Amino acid sequence: MRIRYALLAAIAACAPVFSGAQDPGLARTPPMGWNSWNHFATKIDDATVRAQADAMVSSGMRDAGYTYINIDDGWEKGRDAQGNIVPNEKFPDMKALADYVHSRGLKLGIYSSPGPKTCAGYEGTYQHEVQDARSYAQWGIDYLKYDWCSAEKVPELAADMQGTYRKMADALRQSGRPIVLSLCQYGHQNVWRWGAMVGGNLWRTTGDIEDNYRSMAYIGFGQNGLENFAGPGHWNDPDMLEVGNGGMTTDEYRTHMSLWAILAAPLLAGNDLSNMDAATRELLTNREVIAVDQDPLGRQGHRVWQEGPLEIWLKPLQDGSSAVGLFNRGYTESEIKLPFSLMGIGGKANVRDLWQHKDLGELPGELNAHVPRHGVVMLRLRP
Ligand code: GLA
Numbered sequence: 001m002r003i004r005y006a007l008l009a010a011i012a013a014c015a016p017v018f019s020g021a022q023d024p025g026l027a028r029t030p031p032m033g034w035n036s037w038n039h040f041a042t043k044i045d046d047a048t049v050r051a052q053a054d055a056m057v058s059s060g061m062r063d064a065g066y067t068y069i070n071i072d073d074g075w076e077k078g079r080d081a082q083g084n085i086v087p088n089e090k091f092p093d094m095k096a097l098a099d100y101v102h103s104r105g106l107k108l109g110i111y112s113s114p115g116p117k118t119c120a121g122y123e124g125t126y127q128h129e130v131q132d133a134r135s136y137a138q139w140g141i142d143y144l145k146y147d148w149c150s151a152e153k154v155p156e157l158a159a160d161m162q163g164t165y166r167k168m169a170d171a172l173r174q175s176g177r178p179i180v181l182s183l184c185q186y187g188h189q190n191v192w193r194w195g196a197m198v199g200g201n202l203w204r205t206t207g208d209i210e211d212n213y214r215s216m217a218y219i220g221f222g223q224n225g226l227e228n229f230a231g232p233g234h235w236n237d238p239d240m241l242e243v244g245n246g247g248m249t250t251d252e253y254r255t256h257m258s259l260w261a262i263l264a265a266p267l268l269a270g271n272d273l274s275n276m277d278a279a280t281r282e283l284l285t286n287r288e289v290i291a292v293d294q295d296p297l298g299r300q301g302h303r304v305w306q307e308g309p310l311e312i313w314l315k316p317l318q319d320g321s322s323a324v325g326l327f328n329r330g331y332t333e334s335e336i337k338l339p340f341s342l343m344g345i346g347g348k349a350n351v352r353d354l355w356q357h358k359d360l361g362e363l364p365g366e367l368n369a370h371v372p373r374h375g376v377v378m379l380r381l382r383p
Pocket of ligand 1: 037072073118119120147184207208
């Protein structure tokens with residue numbers, strides 16, 4: 001009897017997850033791409049976006065799995081006499097831009113707010129949800145980041161954040177074009193509990209990331225406990241990548257990439273792709289690390305061990321292996337011992353180092369790793 005109640009409760013808890021959802025084929029793995037905000041802020045235009053698309057192809061990022069070219073805030077002008085949203089002079093022809101991005105084998109994303117104004121003070125979508133969704137579909141948009149911002153100042157929206165997001169999800173669905181919906185409201189009201197129910201494919205879990213170790217680590221390591229809310233079609237989003245923007249060391253950026261992959265987080269590069277060095281490209285295109293992020297099982301990893309600044313995180317993968325991150329948040333190099341029993345592995349395991357691209361062989365029960373300050377050793381263990 002008790003089991004039957006538990007089953008019913010589980011079904012009841014799961015059912016609404018899909019009730020407001022977008023096309024079930026969308027975001028089966030965490031979205032990968034690029035977003036303009038972290039590097040360019042509002043200094044973006046048509047030519048910059050095309051250049052990023054070109055660079056995504058020539059750098060090998062597209063072939064490594066990056067797909068979305070996302071325009072963030074700063075493209076909006078206002079509305080025409082019929083109330084249609086109109087891009088500013090920096091984006092003379094949004095449909096032509098989408099066609100170009102599509103011709104490179106990529107997809108185009110855009111940004112708006114449910115309020116009257118966006119965070120940077122541009123025109124928002126308030127009271128034009130269906131009309132804007134239709135414009136996006138006509139242009140060929142594939143992804144919308146919908147940023148709360150001034151909605152907070154509109155009482156009817158502020159009183160119903162969930163309904164406000166659901167409204168846009170419905171409008172996108174009505175548009176007839178599959179468009180990924182990214183909720184951006186900084187993790188307020190425990191969004192991970194209802195983001196999927198209102199039709200979100202991903203939802204920011206925190207405030208804005210900054211290009212420094214402190215901010216990245218605070219956000220990334222703070223995701224522990226949210227792992228049960230993510231899965232195919234609906235992901236926690238600890239914000240876009242800062243890799244390559246210059247504010248962190250290579251070890252720190254390696255931590256950023258590794259942690260985001262273990263978290264099954266969206267991988268949205270936030271640097272200037274048309275001007276990146278080899279080290280940045282290598283960090284962003286490590287296919288073994290990307291495979292962890294994109295693993296079809298879609299399980300978000302979590303912390304399994306901590307000793308002061310040293311942490312071990314685990315992400316179970318579809319083929320029965322485990323991705324493991326040995327993280328050193330301290331100021332000096334440290335040794336971290338990994339007993340395989342932490343991964344539920346009784347005996348030996350085959351171990352591969354995902355940053356060295358090296359098989360470490362079949363090891364009996366445990367290993368010791370030297371982990372640099374603010375750095376990581378990332379492994380894949382097969383029992
Ligand atoms: C908010 C979001 C950022 C970015 C800016 C744009 O701060 O959290 O990611 O979209 O708005 O104005």
